[in-house]
Amino acid sequence: MPYIKVQITRENVTSEQKLQIIQGATDLMVNILNKDPEATFVVIEEVDTDNWGVAGEQVTTLRKRQAEAKKLAEANKPK
Amino acid sequence: MPYIKVQITRENVTSEQKLQIIQGATDLMVNILNKDPEATFVVIEEVDTDNWGVAGEQVTTLRKRQAEAKKLAEANKPK
Amino acid sequence: MPYIKVQITRENVTSEQKLQIIQGATDLMVNILNKDPEATFVVIEEVDTDNWGVAGEQVTTLRKRQAEAKKLAEANKPK
Amino acid sequence: MPYIKVQITRENVTSEQKLQIIQGATDLMVNILNKDPEATFVVIEEVDTDNWGVAGEQVTTLRKRQAEAKKLAEANKPK
């Protein structure tokens, strides 16, 4: 009777990816613990990047910095 | 000081039904455990059917299959 | 496919009380939302009173104060 | 490796307030438990006032009553 909660940031996760997570997590319970898949719930919770903090910073800010670093790296690439 | 979380699929649950869940769950705490209702929180979390999996399948898919089975059963009913 | 989590302080809750909570919460889902009881999970989480805070205070401390107040009230009762 | 979940009602919490919560909760883990901020997640979950119950009542109803009481108090203020 497992209940699995997958909490991730809301960043364009597709329905197909959600299905893969649900299938994969259910398989883990069946293969490792011999659980009944019918009695295995997987719940995916998507959280706005403003509402998720890491290292005392919103993920929104982290993503901006990562995007800027990437842009800079590309601008500085030797041609 | 109970905290009750009710996690369900987001399928047109009305505000009146939510109130009934809140009242019912609070009553359980008062009647069974003698808890103070003022210190009883009930939180209802609604989850998109794409984000809830059972038996390795999204509830969206399960609902479609159930709707089709129902339609088929009605079409085959003797007149 | 409801998942209900009941989080309470660990204060001598009996197995019979747990069963009543499980039955009551399941009945709410069946009666209010027409859910399938077979697909209704109820999970009771008991939390040490040292680990639960209300109003910035551990429940352990709150319980001590409540017990002392009760003792005092009884001592002061007219005979 | 702390994971902190802050569940509050969805009542116009600003991004700046969210950042303050994330910073404050992370600081608690660093200062009290000597945890690594890089490995500290803070997740803020906002819940509709219809979905949060206290004392067997929806917060939506509680807020209406509080607003009416406030209006009445102001109307009755001596000039």
Add this chain to the structure above:
Amino acid sequence: MPYIKVQITRENVTSEQKLQIIQGATDLMVNILNKDPEATFVVIEEVDTDNWGVAGEQVTTLRKRQAEAKKLAEANKPK
């Protein structure tokens, strides 16, 4: 920055099985969502069978019935 909570009944899950769950769940996040494994938390919560209800019944009771059914089936096997 995924956070995955795996809630299961406390029924002799070994440390090796826990590691497999942790590895498997982390791999799902890396392979499906391209997440950083360093920022992927997996938390396994084991719940006493008395505290987990399905279909309005404690898992403790369900397990007893399953064990008796198995014993009966074996006793009735043709020799």
Add this chain to the structure above:
Amino acid sequence: MPYIKVQITRENVTSEQKLQIIQGATDLMVNILNKDPEATFVVIEEVDTDNWGVAGEQVTTLRKRQAEAKKLAEANKPK
């Protein structure tokens, strides 16, 4: 009406540290969101290091490696 869950590894957290977490988290809600402390719950959940995974590894293993690295560093210190 905030509910705050602090999930950490079970590694000798003292009752005094728990109180500090409860006070600190409650203060955040009061100071940042103007919440009523009486209606603020803080729940600390301690998780065995075998049950917490980071980067696909149990924290138990991570702690052993950290302890060995520390011992090695001390052995190699110039006298």
